[in-house]
Amino acid sequence: MAQSPIAGLHPAPTRHAELVAWVERIASLTKPDRVHWCDGSEAEKAAIVADLIDKGTLRALDPVKRPGSYYAASDPRDVARVESRTFICPADPKDAGPTNNWAEPTEMRARLDGLFDGCMVGRTMYVVPFCMGPLGSEISALGVEITDSGYVAVSMGIMTRMGKDALDALGEDGVFVPAVHTLGAPLADGQADVPWPCNEDKWIVHFPETREIWSYGSGYGGNALLGKKCYALRIASVMARDEGWLAEHMLILKLTDPQDRVKYVAAAFPSACGKTNLAMLQPSIPGWKAETVGDDIAWMRFGDDGRLYAVNPEAGFFGVAPGTSRNTNKNALETLATNTVFTNVALTADNDVWWEGLTKEAPEGLTNWKGQLHDPASGEPAAHPNARFAAPAAQCPTIAPEWEDPKGVPIDAILFGGRRASAVPLVTEAFDWEHGVFLGSTVASEGTAAAENKVGELRRDPFAMLPFCGYNMGDYFAHWLAMGKKSDPAKLPRFYFVNWFRKGSDGKFVWPGFGDNARVLKWISERLNGEAEAVRTPVGHVPTREALDLDGLDLSEADLATLLDVDVEVWTEEASRIPAFFETFGDRMPKTLWDQHKALEQRLSSARSASMAAE
Numbered sequence: 208m209a210q211s212p213i214a215g216l217h218p219a220p221t222r223h224a225e226l227v228a229w230v231e232r233i234a235s236l237t238k239p240d241r242v243h244w245c246d247g248s249e250a251e252k253a254a255i256v257a258d259l260i261d262k263g264t265l266r267a268l269d270p271v272k273r274p275g276s277y278y279a280a281s282d283p284r285d286v287a288r289v290e291s292r293t294f295i296c297p298a299d300p301k302d303a304g305p306t307n308n309w310a311e312p313t314e315m316r317a318r319l320d321g322l323f324d325g326c327m328v329g330r331t332m333y334v335v336p337f338c339m340g341p342l343g344s345e346i347s348a349l350g351v352e353i354t355d356s357g358y359v360a361v362s363m364g365i366m367t368r369m370g371k372d373a374l375d376a377l378g379e380d381g382v383f384v385p386a387v388h389t390l391g392a393p394l395a396d397g398q399a400d401v402p403w404p405c406n407e408d409k410w411i412v413h414f415p416e417t418r419e420i421w422s423y424g425s426g427y428g429g430n431a432l433l434g435k436k437c438y439a440l441r442i443a444s445v446m447a448r449d450e451g452w453l454a455e456h457m458l459i460l461k462l463t464d465p466q467d468r469v470k471y472v473a474a475a476f477p478s479a480c481g482k483t484n485l486a487m488l489q490p491s492i493p494g495w496k497a498e499t500v501g502d503d504i505a506w507m508r509f510g511d512d513g514r515l516y517a518v519n520p521e522a523g524f525f526g527v528a529p530g531t532s533r534n535t536n537k538n539a540l541e542t543l544a545t546n547t548v549f550t551n552v553a554l555t556a557d558n559d560v561w562w563e564g565l566t567k568e569a570p571e572g573l574t575n576w577k578g579q580l581h582d583p584a585s586g587e588p589a590a591h592p593n594a595r596f597a598a599p600a601a602q603c604p605t606i607a608p609e610w611e612d613p614k615g616v617p618i619d620a621i622l623f624g625g626r627r628a629s630a631v632p633l634v635t636e637a638f639d640w641e642h643g644v645f646l647g648s649t650v651a652s653e654g655t656a657a658a659e660n661k662v663g664e665l666r667r668d669p670f671a672m673l674p675f676c677g678y679n680m681g682d683y684f685a686h687w688l689a690m691g692k693k694s695d696p697a698k699l700p701r702f703y704f705v706n707w708f709r710k711g712s713d714g715k716f717v718w719p720g721f722g723d724n725a726r727v728l729k730w731i732s733e734r735l736n737g738e739a740e741a742v743r744t745p746v747g748h749v750p751t752r753e754a755l756d757l758d759g760l761d762l763s764e765a766d767l768a769t770l771l772d773v774d775v776e777v778w779t780e781e782a783s784r785i786p787a788f789f790e791t792f793g794d795r796m797p798k799t800l801w802d803q804h805k806a807l808e809q810r811l812s813s814a815r816s817a818s819m820a821a822e
């Protein structure tokens with residue numbers, strides 16, 4: 208074999224021939240100056256960080272206040288996931304479905320070949336082996352990300368089990384998902400680099416049939432850390448469909464009641480709708496304890512005992528910084544005390560970080576995320592609304608001891624939620640699995656800063672998976688329905704719909720949220736034990752006023768009515784909007800969910816007749 212001109216390409220620290228051949232192929236396409244195989248060591252991290260500091264990508268934060276932590280500010284055009292540039296490319300467009308962008312795979316490959324040709328010139332190509340899920344777990348899966356971004360390599364080291372152990376787990380012929388990432392910013396000879404290289408043109412591409420990921424042009428979060436949304440959700444959802452398990456956009460929480468009874472809860476809320484906060488909840492009610500297993504993604508499969516077991520495939524938290532404070536999420540702040548990479552937050556005059564909501568007043572002398580002196584009078588936030596931290600999960604003070612248990616934790620309840628200013632009660636319990644899947648399929652939420660759609664506008668986000676399902680969502684609903692038939696109904700988790708974001712006529716949130724969400728979890732836990740009362744409404748079981756622990760809360764009777772009453776008129780309107788959404792899936796939409804919709808309409812119409820008769 209001819210000697211490769213690329214430094215570091217040989218010898219590879221693995222005898223996995225297919226992996227080596229793939230790395231060689233990508234190197235000859237992308238033409239980096241050198242190749243570095245990541246081993247995940249502290250020394251390696253220090254060297255990559257030093258290089259990033261040199262380039263101005265990272266800045267070391269105050270070593271006393273924030274040891275081992277760094278600050279990055281992105282290009283202002285590269286601040287969130289780019290859903291309009293995200294593609295799912297199976298051969299048949301129907302397999303991508305109406306909720307995904309699709310491109311013909313042969314044409315897409317030709318396009319990528321052009322884009323990636325020479326895209327790493329002047330840069331180092333990092334080969335990043337990683338494991339999603341605890342090493343050695345049957346539920347876990349391996350991947351290798353090739354990237355020309357040191358920031359991505361370091362972040363992958365926080366967010367996944369990255370390096371030698373993952374490479375060893377691959378052995379000589381282990382299966383891995385190949386993921387190629389480039390900033391799309393080659394450096395000509397002598398060309399100066401910029402702190403946050405990226406490209407105006409962005410392509411986040413998935414080939415579900417061959418389980419491949421290609422990402423071009425962005426260095427940010429879910430576009431670039433390919434183990435996360437691209438692998439653990441989009442590709443894994445396809446693997447899960449084919450292999451009979453679930454890859455979901457869900458936090459995992461352990462809840463212990465005053466009698467030491469444990470419940471495990473998984474919850475799907477759309478991006479920036481409260482997963483990380485609920486996962487780290489500090490209960491406001493005495494005697495209750497909450498611990499964290501995961502804050503964003505759950506991989507779940509049935510165990511031999513017929514229960515649904517969940518694993519958190521990640522090793523870190525990539526959380527929203529703004530709004531995080533001692534009062535709202537003390538556990539997150541403690542997690543961020545050390546070894547954290549902050550992106551697009553504000554920088555204080557004494558070299559620490561700040562964001563809106565951390566303290567009431569912005570400190571003097573802040574530098575905003577755009578690198579300018581912050582002017583509070585401008586009305587512009589100092590931190591970008593989607594500013595994020597990447598921190599090791601093990602640092603979380605409430606991390607559950609079993610968070611890395613290879614067999615996972617048995618799920619008792621599955622929650623759905625979103626930001627809904629109106630209509631949706633504080634909590635609703637589904638009648639059964641099929642009704643629960645129906646509730647999941649109709650999730651809608653007001654847009655947030657985590658993606659590029661309009662902030663505030665209501666959009667459907669079934670199972671909080673709209674941007675993350677790697678196949679036709681009609682088939683995805685059918686998969687959920689089929690999963691419910693795999694076990695004894697008594698062993699299945701129960702479904703709940705929660706809404707922390709109900710607003711009063713004054714436009715303010717009615718429910719205090721955060722630690723007080725434990726009150727809702729308490730009701731759920733008691734329902735699972737057969738202890739708590741509920742009212743049967745057309746949309747599901749809702750707590751009675753007495754069943755919900757409101758001790759010490761300052762809520763008026765009108766507030767409670769807003770939170771708990773089901774307005775039949777409003778819900779008739781809400782239900783009437785569902786068919787247009789279901790129709791988009793055509794013949795891929797399971798009949799069971801149409802039947803669920805019909806049953807909802809019938810319950811609403813009976814409730815209307817009953818209330819008219821009563822008048």
Ligand SMILES: Nc1nc2c(ncn2[C@@H]2O[C@H](COP(=O)(O)OP(=O)(O)OP(=O)(O)O)[C@@H](O)[C@H]2O)c(=O)[nH]1
Pocket residue numbers: 476477478479480481482483484485502503525526527529530531535657707708716719720721724
């Ligand atoms: N009013 C209210 N706001 C909340 C509550 N929980 C979270 N938030 C706010 O919602 C925003 C996003 O919360 P996160 O917990 O980071 O959301 P997430 O679902 O983890 O978001 P992604 O990481 O993008 O998937 C933050 O600004 C929080 O302060 C709550 O119970 N009530």
Ligand SMILES: O=C([O-])CC(=O)C(=O)O
Pocket residue numbers: 287288427428429430435436478479503525657658
């Ligand atoms: O993927 C990202 O960039 C951040 C994230 O968790 C989300 O948007 O849901």
Ligand SMILES: [Mn+2]
Pocket residue numbers: 479482483484502503525526527
């Ligand atoms: Mn989160």
